[in-house]
Amino acid sequence: MRGWLRASVGWTPSLTSWRREALRTNLWLVPTIEVAAAVGLFAVTHALDRAAYEGRVTLPSWVISGTADAARQILTAIAAAVITVVGVVFSIMIVTLTLASTQFGPRMLRNFIRDRGTQLTLGTFVATFVYAVLALVSIGPGSHGQFVPHISITVTLLLVVVDLAVLIFFIDHIAKSIQLPQVIASIARDLSNAIQGEVAAAARTASVPERGPSATELSLRMGEAGGAVKATKSGYLQFVRYDTLIAIAARKSAVIRLLHRPGHFVVQGHPLALVLPAEAAPDVARSLERAHATGSHRTLTQDLSFAIDQMVEIGIRALSPAVNDTFTALTCVDWLGESLCRIAADWSPTTIHRDGAGQVRVITPEISFVRLLERSFEKIRQASRGMPAVMIRQLDALTKIMEYATTTEQRDVVVEQARMIGRSNAESVPEENDRADVERRCDAVLAVAVRRFGDPGRLERPDPSQLL
Numbered sequence: 001m002r003g004w005l006r007a008s009v010g011w012t013p014s015l016t017s018w019r020r021e022a023l024r025t026n027l028w029l030v031p032t033i034e035v036a037a038a039v040g041l042f043a044v045t046h047a048l049d050r051a052a053y054e055g056r057v058t059l060p061s062w063v064i065s066g067t068a069d070a071a072r073q074i075l076t077a078i079a080a081a082v083i084t085v086v087g088v089v090f091s092i093m094i095v096t097l098t099l100a101s102t103q104f105g106p107r108m109l110r111n112f113i114r115d116r117g118t119q120l121t122l123g124t125f126v127a128t129f130v131y132a133v134l135a136l137v138s139i140g141p142g143s144h145g146q147f148v149p150h151i152s153i154t155v156t157l158l159l160v161v162v163d164l165a166v167l168i169f170f171i172d173h174i175a176k177s178i179q180l181p182q183v184i185a186s187i188a189r190d191l192s193n194a195i196q197g198e199v200a201a202a203a204r205t206a207s208v209p210e211r212g213p214s215a216t217e218l219s220l221r222m223g224e225a226g227g228a229v230k231a232t233k234s235g236y237l238q239f240v241r242y243d244t245l246i247a248i249a250a251r252k253s254a255v256i257r258l259l260h261r262p263g264h265f266v267v268q269g270h271p272l273a274l275v276l277p278a279e280a281a282p283d284v285a286r287s288l289e290r291a292h293a294t295g296s297h298r299t300l301t302q303d304l305s306f307a308i309d310q311m312v313e314i315g316i317r318a319l320s321p322a323v324n325d326t327f328t329a330l331t332c333v334d335w336l337g338e339s340l341c342r343i344a345a346d347w348s349p350t351t352i353h354r355d356g357a358g359q360v361r362v363i364t365p366e367i368s369f370v371r372l373l374e375r376s377f378e379k380i381r382q383a384s385r386g387m388p389a390v391m392i393r394q395l396d397a398l399t400k401i402m403e404y405a406t407t408t409e410q411r412d413v414v415v416e417q418a419r420m421i422g423r424s425n426a427e428s429v430p431e432e433n434d435r436a437d438v439e440r441r442c443d444a445v446l447a448v449a450v451r452r453f454g455d456p457g458r459l460e461r462p463d464p465s466q467l468l
Helices: 002-009 013-024 029-053 068-104 107-114 116-138 150-177 180-206 215-225 242-251 278-291 305-319 326-346 369-383 388-404 408-428 432-453
Strands: 140-142 145-147 227-230 235-240 255-258 271-276 292-295 352-354 360-363
Touching: 029 116, 029 145, 029 150, 068 107, 068 116, 068 150, 107 116, 116 150, 150 180, 180 305, 180 326, 215 255, 215 271, 215 360, 227 278, 242 255, 242 278, 242 352, 242 360, 271 278, 278 292, 305 326, 305 369, 326 369, 326 388, 369 388, 369 408, 388 408, 388 432, 408 432
Parallel strands: 255 360
Antiparallel strands: 140 145, 227 271, 235 292, 255 271, 352 360
16 A cells, blocks of 8 residues: 555655755744644643642642742743743844855855754744743633642743753854854765765666667657647756656656756746657646646755755855955865765766666756766866965865776866866966976876876876966
8 A cells, every 4th residue: 555655646765855855944843843742741731730729639749839920920931031032042143144154155044944953942942932821821710719730830940941951052053053164064964965865766777677769769759759848937946756757658658858957947938848759748747747846946855966066155155355265165175075986986877767667758867977076176176276275175186086986987077177277277376386286186186097097198187387
């Protein structure tokens, strides 16, 4: 039954990840859960208070006692204090993050929203406020005099103690999370998880048998006789349910070729996909709405280049004259190099999706290693002209990547990046000794290429003096 349900709704691990990411990037889900828990806790303590009020149970000695007026004053003070602390603390934190985001981009505010520590802190304070209000309104006249929820008041005080501990944790957490090395490392962890997801998806796809026309043949036929499916709204393509698309195509005996991958911006009315045969395009268009998601921002679920762009953005901001923070740029280069080492070793993007019979049903754009490497290095290289320290660190990263390269295509693009850094060095660095340091790192990249792949021939570094 579970397997049928997953197949019928197009369930995939990536779909679960996308939904989890969508639920995580908000400030209402975790607080709502904690408020619901607070309401449930109050229902329990209120029942115990009623039982004690009616004499059915005896309260232990540690439970706070007092009059109804005293209880009202305590609960009113706690509720007012808690909601005031929430407003003041989060206002200060947002101002701090706004100022910090000028150094590493406005997306820091979105990371702040999706941070579990932030959500738990907000939820804990709001839950305490709701619990205190519920306890306050429960005070009133009864058959045996004024009803005072002694257990609920005691629990409220315990929740205040928990709030103080959470507040200390939150201040410490925010103080650490806005530090640039921590921000960069967090993005790198997200990228690492995205790489693992892509590798796992490729392994699952590789186990499917291959039958029918090849993807190349189908693409050629599609270009001549395929029907277009147009985007119904503009925005960033955030997620594609490939299992759902495969089921749609198999049901119509069709092949779908997506023209965009997650992370691309699609424009309403422009082609989103091609369908073969063309007469199946209207039916596919109606079903395609539930097979993809479009939004105002990019996500990491199927768009690992987004994490690379985030680190590159931090790096080029750090290299700008207004910031001039070379060490932050070096940190970005280090983490980019580490991620690309993993991609070079394991990268095998899935571009052809087949049904259970092995027929090609969905063809997607390829996310190539070449493009990922270019995105990682080119903008930082352009921003670091005349800065030998950044050039050296980029070349060191390229040397490590070359150690993990598995194809001559990867070798060629790594060496070409080293060549461009070498030309930039010769053109923009005035000090001879600095140029020599960069040149030695260029030679190191070529030496690893020769050791692992043989003499690259035409890829040998030219004499920098010829570029002056």
